[in-house]
Amino acid sequence: MKPVDDKTERRKTEHIRICLNEDVEGKNITTGLEKYRFKHNALPEIDFKEINLGTSFLSKQVKAPFLISSMTGGTKVARNINQRLALLAESHGWAIGVGSMRAAIEEESLADTFEVRKYAPTIPVLANLGAVQFNYGYGTEECMRAVEMIEADALILHLNSLQEVFQPEGDTNFGNLLTKIEEIAAKLPVPVGVKEVGMGINGLSAKKLMDSGVKFIDIAGAGGTSWIQVEKFRANEPIRNLAADAFSDWGNPTAECLEEVKQYRNQIEIIASGGMKNGVEAAKALALGANMVGFGRSLLKPAVDSDVTLLEVQMDRIEFELRTAMFGIGADSIEQLVNTRNLYKIS
Amino acid sequence: MKPVDDKTERRKTEHIRICLNEDVEGKNITTGLEKYRFKHNALPEIDFKEINLGTSFLSKQVKAPFLISSMTGGTKVARNINQRLALLAESHGWAIGVGSMRAAIEEESLADTFEVRKYAPTIPVLANLGAVQFNYGYGTEECMRAVEMIEADALILHLNSLQEVFQPEGDTNFGNLLTKIEEIAAKLPVPVGVKEVGMGINGLSAKKLMDSGVKFIDIAGAGGTSWIQVEKFRANEPIRNLAADAFSDWGNPTAECLEEVKQYRNQIEIIASGGMKNGVEAAKALALGANMVGFGRSLLKPAVDSDVTLLEVQMDRIEFELRTAMFGIGADSIEQLVNTRNLYKIS
Amino acid sequence: MKPVDDKTERRKTEHIRICLNEDVEGKNITTGLEKYRFKHNALPEIDFKEINLGTSFLSKQVKAPFLISSMTGGTKVARNINQRLALLAESHGWAIGVGSMRAAIEEESLADTFEVRKYAPTIPVLANLGAVQFNYGYGTEECMRAVEMIEADALILHLNSLQEVFQPEGDTNFGNLLTKIEEIAAKLPVPVGVKEVGMGINGLSAKKLMDSGVKFIDIAGAGGTSWIQVEKFRANEPIRNLAADAFSDWGNPTAECLEEVKQYRNQIEIIASGGMKNGVEAAKALALGANMVGFGRSLLKPAVDSDVTLLEVQMDRIEFELRTAMFGIGADSIEQLVNTRNLYKIS
Amino acid sequence: MKPVDDKTERRKTEHIRICLNEDVEGKNITTGLEKYRFKHNALPEIDFKEINLGTSFLSKQVKAPFLISSMTGGTKVARNINQRLALLAESHGWAIGVGSMRAAIEEESLADTFEVRKYAPTIPVLANLGAVQFNYGYGTEECMRAVEMIEADALILHLNSLQEVFQPEGDTNFGNLLTKIEEIAAKLPVPVGVKEVGMGINGLSAKKLMDSGVKFIDIAGAGGTSWIQVEKFRANEPIRNLAADAFSDWGNPTAECLEEVKQYRNQIEIIASGGMKNGVEAAKALALGANMVGFGRSLLKPAVDSDVTLLEVQMDRIEFELRTAMFGIGADSIEQLVNTRNLYKIS
Numbered sequence A, B, C, D: 001m002k003p004v005d006d007k008t009e010r011r012k013t014e015h016i017r018i019c020l021n022e023d024v025e026g027k028n029i030t031t032g033l034e035k036y037r038f039k040h041n042a043l044p045e046i047d048f049k050e051i052n053l054g055t056s057f058l059s060k061q062v063k064a065p066f067l068i069s070s071m072t073g074g075t076k077v078a079r080n081i082n083q084r085l086a087l088l089a090e091s092h093g094w095a096i097g098v099g100s101m102r103a104a105i106e107e108e109s110l111a112d113t114f115e116v117r118k119y120a121p122t123i124p125v126l127a128n129l130g131a132v133q134f135n136y137g138y139g140t141e142e143c144m145r146a147v148e149m150i151e152a153d154a155l156i157l158h159l160n161s162l163q164e165v166f167q168p169e170g171d172t173n174f175g176n177l178l179t180k181i182e183e184i185a186a187k188l189p190v191p192v193g194v195k196e197v198g199m200g201i202n203g204l205s206a207k208k209l210m211d212s213g214v215k216f217i218d219i220a221g222a223g224g225t226s227w228i229q230v231e232k233f234r235a236n237e238p239i240r241n242l243a244a245d246a247f248s249d250w251g252n253p254t255a256e257c258l259e260e261v262k263q264y265r266n267q268i269e270i271i272a273s274g275g276m277k278n279g280v281e282a283a284k285a286l287a288l289g290a291n292m293v294g295f296g297r298s299l300l301k302p303a304v305d306s307d308v309t310l311l312e313v314q315m316d317r318i319e320f321e322l323r324t325a326m327f328g329i330g331a332d333s334i335e336q337l338v339n340t341r342n343l344y345k346i347s
């Protein structure tokens, strides 16, 4: 177990700065959602005002099928971001995740930078840790502390193999993680989920995780933020820097993950994320089988602003877009959207 | 029933100004007609001069299978546009529609801005109302008044769900419209048709409308004017403004609608419109099963000019192009064009 | 029969000027040959120096399977062009065609502008007339005069329906031409062929022509010079000028014509032309079933220069490219090239 | 047998200069590897640090499945390049080839410019000659001298038909080479391999070569350096210069060669090369059936620099990329990579 120090804090700050200012998307790869189109239903036969976005996630009711993806914590800036995101997630009835809590596990004084429950008393809140830490000393105890620290409804473990490789001195021993995840999932009193960070969990991995007792999966597919590209902007070591380009189109596109994972929809809750920018994409993801849709980087920028109006507008816009897409196909509930036959692949 | 006021007049004027000056087409979406190509017949075996564009529409003979789509009315500028369009439609033997007549229903003094019959005594003329008004107090009476006001041969009802959503204070209750359309179609002494305004009526909706007694359908497909983009230029409210982009590729492309609707050709008259700019596209639409082809925005610009020469040239050009396309495949009547096997999809 | 006058001379001169200086190719349409690729044979097992381009055409031996397409005549400039083309066709052992001879039929003093036999005593020479003239007074007599005037080995009739339509006062009665072509083909002592001028003769038309006694076909497909675009640059009439754009992608691409016509290869000689620019394209056309490959506009520019070096270089280049392509797949005779299995469509 | 003179030396120097400074890639043709993508495995279940790149080639162990392609020799500059490449190939445990040794066969004083064994005592070293020389006086003796001159583990013969054609005064008699290759392969005490130089050896040629006793094949496919384009920059003769463009998309793309050759994997060793620039492409080539991956021009530039740091960085980068790609799919040995099912063609 490596000590969390200034370096970690500097890294987290840099991550945010890079994500806000640099082009950190993959090249020649997209979410694949643009290949889908809804059949417009000229006769929706519903009242726009009656469209209901409500659904349930982790046994709680949410007012919209949306999640603010795990992003940050551990620094002062992060604390403010988390607070703003939590306040608006609560007012909108969305779910929320926090960034990796390792910093706070190792340095308790940082716990309050992950504080979201105070501002978000009723919505689903996800604690977050890197699964690879199970090969570096972490276990049930650390997981429990993370969950308790923020009174989380669940713990989501992230799988980020290629990010660790591109991160100088990253933790790259991913051996035997499945067994360890299984153990944690069995022991923890709250549901345990697993996510990627932008390379995508495909059907095969989802199946293995499901069989290990994981209760929900966030596919976090390719086509949005690429952590290899993020690390590239930090790399001052030539090899990793040059190598990042060769991986610019690496990953399982979000839509492809959904196509593969949809079949497990009845056994496990599925969060679609990775490159989500608007409510039409969200509608497509839901029609492709997701229970919830997660937004990462596209909500980071407005959340940095001390005035929350911008963030509120973006969240309202996403809801309006989903609602309008549902109106366009004549679906007035999330259930109807999920069961629509009006989504097709453009040939 | 909301009163028609200055606001409505301002809106209509703005619509025209925006349609003339801004880029109001969807993005990443086309009519799909460009994917079709005619097989050139080097041996047409006909005389170009004998090619006959005549056909019938709503039991009247027209000299060409063309319709000027429902566009305007309600303002002084609109009156002049309608007059010019009517004069030339009559001289060319095309059919014509007017814009939504709600303004004149609610304020009778505006009736003369929809006056086209005076200038177009012999051709098919279509009255126009929004179907959604049936949920806001309209019924048979209003429909009859619209028809009588302009001595129309038929009434065409428009379905414009997404335009209403993007229009601040739009009428967005589209519940139970089908039953109400069925009622009107049964009661009105003239044929009732239904159109979209640029998002497209696909096979399923066409079938439902046909089964409800609708006599003709104007598919008004995507790939041309997008009313969401038009409203975007009016929006001073941030959410709708931002959301318009997510819907820039929404809709059923004109060619796809035709592919689906063609099967009902023997039971119902089909107007192909949405993005039509020339007579070759029109020829393709006819070969894909349409009875008539409608031109909206592409005829608006020349119709604004007080000198009608420009409008005449455009209409002559469209006819010349259709005629030449027919010559190119060796068809000398609309019937032969409709039954051609010379249209194929480019692979 | 309309008199040939100054107008005709002016038109011919304009055609040449436009073809040399303007963009007269179609848009969004190509020959389709670029979709084919040869499989490189790393082990050709032949000697490059032994590759033989010789073949036969119209019962004469030619040193290469190449034809200079029918292009010009009737003016002083044309005379010089024809002379240069003839001299080099003879020295290279290619076949040659002259432009439409109508001018010289109607005004005998123009006969010498079509003179090619004097400079090309041994190669196949093609006389040329528009088939549509059979509906404007022409018959066997005019055809015989054309053939005799230049001691031609054959007569090739051009079908140019859309060019006539776009040419102000064009001859646009293409009725019943097939019967008339059949009659001429039966009566003439030399073989009669038929060509398009850039819109392509497809399988169906080829079949009909073959069944009418036509002995060879020049498909003259789309993807190269578009006569509609050429006429556009002459049009001072707004309608034709505007309409030309709608036809910018009209026509049967050269490769598609070949795919359809190949089946008749044993009954009729096939010339592939339309957009040919180099010997690799020629090799593909031969592998797709052509007996000869025709070059039009791409040889016009060098032929205008009074110094023939440029023209010679182009012709040498084309031969070198064909030879090299054959070396690349290990074919040392035209027969082997025609029977190769090394051409495939890129997927 | 033509004497090697100043001309040859000048040519070799020019080749290097052109390859370093000009755009010598084909146009409208790629390796085809970009059409493949790996399925990311979020759960690799391996330790990055344990990934082993070692494999065997020509019965020797190599530390990575990489070969520095045959490139140069015969001049002073070449000597330095060869020395640097050899030193780093040895330190990295890669295989290495030298450029065509004809110069040294004909002028023994040039032998030391091909010296690599001194700097690379343990790795596989390939001697190189043009197969076409067997039609110009070469035979077993010259082959043996080449092998002995550099204590090579094997001899690789290059097939470069189109390069010879585009090279003024090239050796273009490729007749009966197969029999002669068979003879050499039978007589030589070391394994004989065959390679192209960038146009690709496809399945059919590979089969013939295998049946003639060839022990390994370097497909050297299209998509990277095109020797026709290289020669174009040297051509001062107009015909070859102009003709080069027509061949800019000629050749068998690297990925297509692999798809065809993979089936012989158990009988013959396969080197994938042609356009290789990074370790992800290398991983794809290995997953498509190659035993080794060759890098040509992409290693030339860093090898020209007298400071070897740049070259080392590139080689390290390529290894890091391969390792990371393997981590991304969860393969910790070359054998596992070769047998992966995680490579798919993007549709």
Ligand SMILES: Cc1cc2nc3c(=O)[nH]c(=O)nc-3n(C[C@H](O)[C@H](O)[C@H](O)COP(=O)(O)O)c2cc1C
Binding pocket: A015, A016, A019, A069, A070, A071, A072, A098, A099, A100, A128, A157, A158, A195, A196, A197, A198, A220, A223, A224, A225, A273, A274, A275, A276, A294, A295, A296, A297, A298, A300
């Ligand atoms: C600034 C930033 C920090 C992040 N930190 C974490 C993290 O600590 N733990 C985690 O699981 N994912 C983290 N992520 C990944 C996101 O949760 C998400 O999976 C990824 O960014 C892809 O979604 P996107 O394309 O919407 O950004 C982070 C993302 C961003 C932009």
Ligand SMILES: Cc1cc2nc3c(=O)[nH]c(=O)nc-3n(C[C@H](O)[C@H](O)[C@H](O)COP(=O)(O)O)c2cc1C
Binding pocket: B015, B016, B019, B069, B070, B071, B072, B098, B099, B100, B128, B157, B158, B195, B196, B197, B198, B220, B223, B224, B225, B273, B274, B275, B276, B294, B295, B296, B297, B298, B300
């Ligand atoms: C300025 C303008 C006003 C319109 N007003 C109406 C209307 O009042 N009623 C209606 O049914 N459609 C209306 N439309 C829609 C057209 O009838 C047509 O369906 C649509 O513009 C798509 O065709 P286009 O791409 O050829 O413009 C209007 C279109 C324009 C351009």
Ligand SMILES: Cc1cc2nc3c(=O)[nH]c(=O)nc-3n(C[C@H](O)[C@H](O)[C@H](O)COP(=O)(O)O)c2cc1C
Binding pocket: C015, C016, C019, C069, C070, C071, C072, C098, C099, C100, C128, C157, C158, C195, C196, C197, C198, C220, C223, C224, C225, C273, C274, C275, C276, C294, C295, C296, C297, C298, C300
């Ligand atoms: C300047 C010029 C004049 C032509 N005149 C004739 C003609 O008189 N008769 C004819 O059959 N074709 C004529 N053609 C058409 C050519 O024979 C050929 O079919 C056509 O140009 C397509 O080939 P290309 O793309 O190689 O130019 C002419 C072409 C050009 C460029």
Ligand SMILES: Cc1cc2nc3c(=O)[nH]c(=O)nc-3n(C[C@H](O)[C@H](O)[C@H](O)COP(=O)(O)O)c2cc1C
Binding pocket: D015, D016, D019, D069, D070, D071, D072, D098, D099, D100, D128, D157, D158, D195, D196, D197, D198, D220, D223, D224, D225, D273, D274, D275, D276, D294, D295, D296, D297, D298, D300
């Ligand atoms: C400067 C240079 C010189 C070359 N000389 C030879 C040679 O002498 N013998 C040979 O077999 N290939 C030679 N090649 C071809 C390479 O071995 C290789 O097959 C080709 O360049 C394609 O690989 P690339 O795209 O990685 O460059 C040479 C390549 C380069 C760039």
